Amino acid sequence: MKENQLGNGPCYLRTTSMTAEQDEDLLKAYLNMAPSQTLKWLESGKMPSEQDVEIQGTEPYIVGGHTASGYWVNTNRETTIRRLYAAGDVAGGCPQKYVTGALAEGEIAALDIIRTLESERSDSTVEETESLLDEQTAQILHTYENIRNEDHAAFSIEELEEAMQKVMDEYAGGIACNYQFNERQLKLADEKIDQLIRLSEQIAASDMHELLFAYELKERLVVCKSVIAHLRSRKETRWHSFNENLDYPDTDDTYFKYLNSKRIDGELQMILRDIVEEASYEHTDQ
Amino acid sequence: MRDKLQVKRIDTDVLIIGGGTAGCYAALTISRNSNLSVWIAEKANIRRSGCLAAGVNAINAYITKGRVPQDYVDYATKDAAGIVRRDLLLTAAERFNEVTADMERLGLVILKDENGDDVTRGNRNIKINGENFKPILARAVTEAERISVLNHVNITDLLVVDNRVYGAVGFSIREETVYEIHAGAVLVATGGAAGLYKPNNPGFSRHKMWYPPFNTGAGYAMGIQAGAEMTTFEMRSLHCAVRIRLHRPEPSRRESVQSR
Numbered sequence: 001m002k003e004n005q006l007g008n009g010p011c012y013l014r015t016t017s018m019t020a021e022q023d024e025d026l027l028k029a030y031l032n033m034a035p036s037q038t039l040k041w042l043e044s045g046k047m048p049s050e051q052d053v054e055i056q057g058t059e060p061y062i063v064g065g066h067t068a069s070g071y072w073v074n075t076n077r078e079t080t081i082r083r084l085y086a087a088g089d090v091a092g093g094c095p096q097k098y099v100t101g102a103l104a105e106g107e108i109a110a111l112d113i114i115r116t117l118e119s120e121r122s123d124s125t126v127e128e129t130e131s132l133l134d135e136q137t138a139q140i141l142h143t144y145e146n147i148r149n150e151d152h153a154a155f156s157i158e159e160l161e162e163a164m165q166k167v168m169d170e171y172a173g174g175i176a177c178n179y180q181f182n183e184r185q186l187k188l189a190d191e192k193i194d195q196l197i198r199l200s201e202q203i204a205a206s207d208m209h210e211l212l213f214a215y216e217l218k219e220r221l222v223v224c225k226s227v228i229a230h231l232r233s234r235k236e237t238r239w240h241s242f243n244e245n246l247d248y249p250d251t252d253d254t255y256f257k258y259l260n261s262k263r264i265d266g267e268l269q270m271i272l273r274d275i276v277e278e279a280s281y282e283h284t285d286q
Numbered sequence: 287m288r289d290k291l292q293v294k295r296i297d298t299d300v301l302i303i304g305g306g307t308a309g310c311y312a313a314l315t316i317s318r319n320s321n322l323s324v325w326i327a328e329k330a331n332i333r334r335s336g337c338l339a340a341g342v343n344a345i346n347a348y349i350t351k352g353r354v355p356q357d358y359v360d361y362a363t364k365d366a367a368g369i370v371r372r373d374l375l376l377t378a379a380e381r382f383n384e385v386t387a388d389m390e391r392l393g394l395v396i397l398k399d400e401n402g403d404d405v406t407r408g409n410r411n412i413k414i415n416g417e418n419f420k421p422i423l424a425r426a427v428t429e430a431e432r433i434s435v436l437n438h439v440n441i442t443d444l445l446v447v448d449n450r451v452y453g454a455v456g457f458s459i460r461e462e463t464v465y466e467i468h469a470g471a472v473l474v475a476t477g478g479a480a481g482l483y484k485p486n487n488p489g490f491s492r493h494k495m496w497y498p499p500f501n502t503g504a505g506y507a508m509g510i511q512a513g514a515e516m517t518t519f520e521m522r523s524l525h526c527a528v529r530i531r532l533h534r535p536e537p538s539r540r541e542s543v544q545s546r
Contacts, residue, residue: 032343032417058496059485060522062503063478065337068370068518071474071509075373080515082450083471088308089337089478090505092517093371096362097378098347099307099338099419103389104381106312106475113312113471114320117299125452132447137466140443140455141291144464148288161481169484176484179524208459212329212440216481219442219507223479223519226510230520238367242524256368262515271515281373 005178012052023047059175060242062227065089065097072260075280076112077105080262083116085109093258147214150204157203157213160196164221167192172228173243180244186232193224226261226268233270234259291457293464298434301454301469302326303441304505306336307420309475310427311385317430324433325467327456329440330500332424336477337498341417345396348382348412351403355379358410369518386412393422439465441504444472444512454508474509477501478523496525 004011018026026048030038041047064070070092071079078085086092087105094101125133155163168174171189173181200218205211236252237245260271300316302309305328313324328335349355358379363370390396395415397405404412427433441456445468453468480497493499510516 029343029413032341032415034340055526056486058525058527059483060524061478061480061497062482062506062519063497063501063523065478066523067521068366069478069521069523070506070517072515072517073374075377077374079474079509080449081444081446081509081512084444084446084451084509084512084514085471085473086505086509087312087473087475088304088306089501090304090474090476090509091308091374094362094374094378095366095370095521096347096358097375098345099342100345100347100382100385101378102307102337102475103311103385104378106308106310106473107315107381107385108377109308109473110312110315111319113300113473114316114322117322117470118320129447129452133445133452133468136443136445136447137293137455141293141464144291144457148291165481165484168482172483173522174483175486179522208457208462211457212459215440215442215504216502219504220479220482220502222507222510223503224482226506226516227482227519227522230518234520238369239521243520243522251367258369258517259520260515260517261510261519263510263513268510275368276371276373279373279376281371 010054011056013055015048015053016050018049020047020049023049057175057179059169060173060179062223063089064091064094065102066095068093068095072258074282077109078112078283080283085113144211147203147205147211150202153202153204155199155203157205157210157217160200160203161217161220164193164196164217164224167196168224168227172224172231178244179242180246181231182246183232186228190225190228190232193221193228197221197225229261229268229270230259233261289462291462291464293466296325296465296467297469298323298325298467299470300324300473301467301471302473302475303454303508304328304336304474304476305332305424305427305435305437306475306477307338307423309336309473310423312473312475313427313433314423314430317433321432322470325436325469326427326433327436327439327441327454327465327467329438329459329504331437332427332435333421334424335500336420337501338416338420338423339498341419342414343416344407344411344413345382345386346411347379348386348404348410349379350406350409350412353409355382358382361410366521369521389419389422392426394419436465441465441467442508444508446512449513451512474505476505477503479503479506496527497523 071086088102171185236255258273299322305326359375397413438459445453
């Protein structure tokens, strides 16, 4: 990225030093994961050993399998909501877990679920809880029906999705600003995402598949709000090159902590937690 | 007005939201170790869903010969400049090799050298023929007892009262049906979030990105809205990928050379 900014682009991965045998291996490796790349090499008639591969940075993702983003869990992968567990890409605190980590976390959560349910299986729901659950279900159903029956939608799902991606790209450290951001931009990003959330309350879906797209937009907007709040609250730059906070360009020891968040009465509250040193962690203040 | 959605109620011991790698393996673990009933709700079809849909050509978190799980913890801790949970890293790393061996028993091909040892790629990786990783896992789930799978069902909301989960609600993508699922415990095992930021490619090709475009952050969103505490969303994931030169549309998905 820096090379491109300095005018030295495009950037390549040197593959032309490879042998024909390595070509074969690479084609096979990609067939096992991203077959279209193999097809593209074959189609172009030029193997990687004959032509360097141009590379570029992707847009940012939120992925607990690679970074530490996600649910705050105890060692058994139970979240701060009782009997709700998280494993894999949605579980936080365990970066670089990849495929085996996802399998391992699924197993750890499953074993604790068995322990919990086998010891407290017969706990029956009280009537009051039942009626609250019925109310929640009715409310959710109502939202589905509203989207299905909306006939005054001002914007399509796709238009709002594009607007959201543009806001995040330009004001929350996307490719357009070389993954850099400052507080003024993030404040604007937050306001604009709020605006889009209001507009998304009037989207329409003509069938069940579109209802899925409507929800995918809504959930992305919810996650955007949290990403922006987190970027704003870590007033330092800890992970250089892919997370440059231009107002706080240095690492600051005050932020050698976990930055957590929790929605209370519709507002995101930020929580700084000390680094866990113990071999086992249990939620104590929920 | 359209016809009203039909509501189906399901009661189960365990609901798993998302039938990807973690969700399928959790279901399998519960089936093997208890008599509990399990439902998996998956918005696609578990045979080819989640990050492993197109396969993977290496196990990238593995304890290779001469190394110990703590080495993996130290590596991941350093890489994230200390913002990790070492208890979570260690408990996962202690299982890396055992779950890999289990996948091999289920039919996954792990490449071996002439001495019968794993073929390593760096200090933490071994090579596999992983194109069919997900179908192998999905088949094991389908054959296991007491697991029911709802394919093409998208869960949107958790049912939570007094900070305890009682189930979740979602809808079918193919039929005008709503699912109200009541469970003794719920596991969220959906994907991360792609598509928040403007992607590298425009128009028809905008979904040609490094991370599966179908992972839209549903699991994060339902937790945020239910008041779960979430961590470290500010640590974003960026990757260095093969630049796609667009000539015409092609159904590609994931073209990573090197990632962080």
